[in-house]
Structures are given as C-alpha cells and as structure tokens.
Amino acid sequence: MTARTATLDRAEIEQLEEMARRIRVEIIRTVNHAQVGHVGGPLSAADIIAALYFRVLRIRPGEPLWPQRDRFILSKGHSSLVQYAAMALRGYFPVDELRSFDSKGSRLQGHPDMRLLPGIDMSTGSLGMGLSAGLGMALASRFTDVDPRVYVLLGDGECQEGQIWEAAMVAARYGLDNLVAIVDHNKLQQYGWAGETSEVRLPPEEPGELAAKWTAFGWRVLEADGHDMAAVVGALEAAAQESGRPTVVIANTIKGRGVSFMEGDYRWHSKPIKPDEFAAAMRELGEADA
C-alpha cells in the first residue's frame, strides 16, 4: 500500500524541507568538529526526523518529560546525530551544544542515553532493541492514563536482528495500533555482503523483502519515498490511525542523502571529514560558512 499524500500546503512542506536541510548541515558540522561519528545513516534519516520533530510528534521541548508526550525511539542509535540535530533545532537544547558531541562530560553520547539527555525516551545503541521498548510503551496505555503514539525508527540493516521479529510478532498479537515502526531503508549496512567486487556491497535485504516480512508478521505496511516530505508526513500520519494492528512505514531512502559524494557509498557509514570534503558538503547543502 502506498500512503496518500498528506494535505499539507506548499509552505508547510517547504518549511519542513528547510528543517531537514538544517539538520543535515548540523550533522556535517558536528562530524567535522568531532572528527568522528556516523554520517550516512543520519543523512538518510534526516527527512523522516524533520517530519517527526517538526510536525508529527506531540512533544513539548520545554517540558521534555511531559507524561502525555508521544514517544520516539531511535532504535538505530548510531544515527544519534540526526536526533540530536533535530532536538537542538526544535529547542530542547542550544544548537551550540552539538559541538560537545562525543566529548568528555557531554550529554550527547555516541548513542542516545535517556539518563543524560531529557527528551531521549529510551537509550539505544545495541541494534534490534528499540522496537521492544516501543512495544512496552504502547502497551502501557492499557494500564495508565498515558496514551502516547509511539514511533520507532529502525535501520534496514538492523532488521537482520532476531529481536526485531520477536517484537513484530508480539506487537501484532496485541494489535497495537498506537505503535509505528519506520524503516530507514537506505539499502546499505556498515559493510554487508560483497557484490561482484569487494567495492560493491549488496543491500541488507532483497527488493520487496522487508514489505513481505512485515506483512507476514501481521503488520500494516505503508511505503513512501523517504526524501519526499509530503509523502513522509502523509505516511507517518496515516500510520498512527486506528487500524487494530501496528503499522510499519518503509521509507525508501539513500544513504548519505544530500551530499553527492556520500550518497550510496558504504564507506560513508562512519568516517571523519577532510577539510575539502567539508567545504564541498556545506556548499551542496546551501551553506556559505564552510
């Protein structure tokens, strides 16, 4: 099933696209400053994260522990920079704090830590775990007056973890239609299987494989172009509607999206940026301050 385009006006879409651009800029700036950090995965997820933080999620940046907030879990925790950038731009903390990423005493750990940074709903970092925690949060509405929608962002490589499918099985069993999984389907994992040559790495799954698996596990499957803002918002909003079963949004993305020489290149999964690369990336992202 392909999600209907949301009824967003052009100006709103452009605003969200601008936030996605600024998120990408902050990702590149932060990796350049720290000279460490993941690049490809955060860039592929930037449009999804912009849609969530600036449109879909019911959140209060000034009151990050607001009990009634929607929950968001970055299960692919190594892409933490995309979440930190969005949180900073949304007002959870000053944008300058992004420069502390990965340094001593920072709240911005390599992988998101709920004990350090208010607004992180679940600590992640070891792949495959976030959907289970989201399932617990979605179930909790049966026993508390908290009734959140729960969004969990997964990687397509991450979907190789067995725990994902344990969670998929149990979530369907409970018919949790307040639980939404999003797969950042960027077709590359850190290294993966070799293709015809070692330079060519195969995608984590065959075409169509993810949709078939989630369908088989009893989930409602929506597919969207993960870089088409109207399509992303439409799918995320349609996903949280009552349907009696959990929904997965398979967002078709490009790893490294937004910087031409990073796009589709597995080596940009995690890599320091050289000065000339930083300048080129900033130019492509429309920033003059390189």
Place this chain on the structure above:
Amino acid sequence: MSLPMGRPMRDVFGETVSRLADDDPRIVMLDGDLGSSTKADIFEHGHRDRFLQMGIAEQNMIGVAAGLASVGLMPFISTFVSFAVIRPLDQVRVQVAQTGLNVKLTAGYAGLFTGMAGKTHQIVDDISIMRAMPGMVTVSPADDIETDHVLRWAAGYEGPVYIRIGRDATQRLFDEDYRFRFGAAVEVRAGSDVTLISTGAQTPRVVDAADLLAADGISAHVVHVPTIKPLDTGAIVAAADRTGRVVTIEEHTVIGGLGGAVAETLAEHRPTRMRRIGLQDMYTESAPNDTLLELYGLSAERVAEQVRGMTWSS
C-alpha cells in the same frame, strides 16, 4: 537434626507478587511462556489484565519491560534464569542496567534443581555474571520466608533488581519473625573455629552441616548472604575475624560467585585463610535433587566432610 522443609520459592513468587499487585497498580507480570512452571499463573488468576504473555521471545520481553517501566509501571519477569538474564544478557545490560529502569528480574529455577532439565537449564554462573554488571542489585534468598520478604522489599525499591528463585521445596531457614534487610548479611549460627558463608537455598544445608561439625567438636560460625550485591563488607570482615578461617559454600560455580565476592572483599580488607566449596569450573547433569547435592559436594554431610578434612596452616 536437620532444618524442616519449607514451601517452594516459586509458589511464594506467584502468591506474593499477586498480593502486591492488589495494592500496587504499577505491577505487571511479563511471562515468557513459563507461567505454569514459575507459578506466575497464580498472578494471572488474580490479575488477568496485567498478566502479559510475551511468548517464547525473551530478548523482546526484556525490552518490553524497559518500555513499560519507562512510563511508570513495575514489570516482574516470569521465566527461568537461563532465559531471564543469560539469553537476553545484552538486553538486560543496555535496556535495564544502563537505564536503571524499574524492572524486577525475578528469575526462576535458580541453581541445580530444574526438574532434571540438565545443564542447559542449570545456570551455575548467574551470580558471577549479574554481580559484575554495574548497577545490578543481586539477591539470592534462602527459603520461602525470605523470598516473600525480598519480593516485598523489591516492590518498594526503585530500580533494577535480580532475584534468584528456586523451583523445588527446600529447607526453611527462617521463622515468621524474620525481617530481610537489604544489603545486610545474617548471622545464623555463632561459632569460633571456622566461618561458613553461604547464600540461597544452600544456607540451610550449611546450617545442618554446622550441626554435624558440632557433633565432632568443631564450632562453626555461619553467615547467610542474601544480598550478594551490594555485599555486606563489614559483616564479612567481622565474620572472618571471629575464626580466622573462612569457607564459602554455594550451589554455583566458585569462580566469581559468592566465593569470588568474599575472596575479593577479604583480600582487600582482611586477608584471611579461605576455601571455596561449589562447582569447580564445570557444567552439571540431570539427576534427582539429592543425587546432585551428593555429586557436587553440597549436601550437609558432604559439606561437613569437606570442612572437617580441611587443613589450615597456622
């Protein structure tokens, strides 16, 4: 004369958590398809809406518990040690220990008594593993009475707790007046020749061993350690000082378990002559309970025999 039999700890688990849930709406039970073995079925009969079957998918179960706890609920886990913490060890580490979330890892079938399930189910290294995990409280009650106390204490404690719960009826160490104190070791026999330190369902057998030793003119001082982490350093040192000779006895490997914990403490605070009785870097086998205790040197008679035979350089 030996200590009387108590009720199985697992029965107490089902009953006590169910009773706690009567008054505490935060309590939910997550079952890994073993509720009829762990006696979480007792909870289900009282609180069907809060009994959450998670199927045979324990890694997910631990993550679900973390999610539930993150919104203020207090999940208890119903499965065996092997599937509560060994199989999903990374989930326990990342989602429970590192988050500090209020998850009660109530692990059944602790020790050797697993209904003759054999070495896959007889987890003999869980104390070593769990106490090494930063932030993980580790408790091993001696009997049915203490299990009830520990569960009630745990429900009032905010944070992760690992509790070892036995399957079969074992001997009763305590009477109804007993009060569990978190983090405190308990002197159960006073003596002057040798200090015996034990934990879990092994402690009653050690008390019986002390009686056997007394008949031979050996006065044993016996200390029970329900809370293995945090360890009661003061009580361990004081008990060592009483006799100058320490023997730890556990239904568990001697590597890193109670014996390891006591050895670390004494080496640092009060170097004392010491021996460790327990499983010697080995896996175990299926057999009737009494046979297992004989085989691995853990029956009262075998413990007494080993202590009697120890030579201590002076």
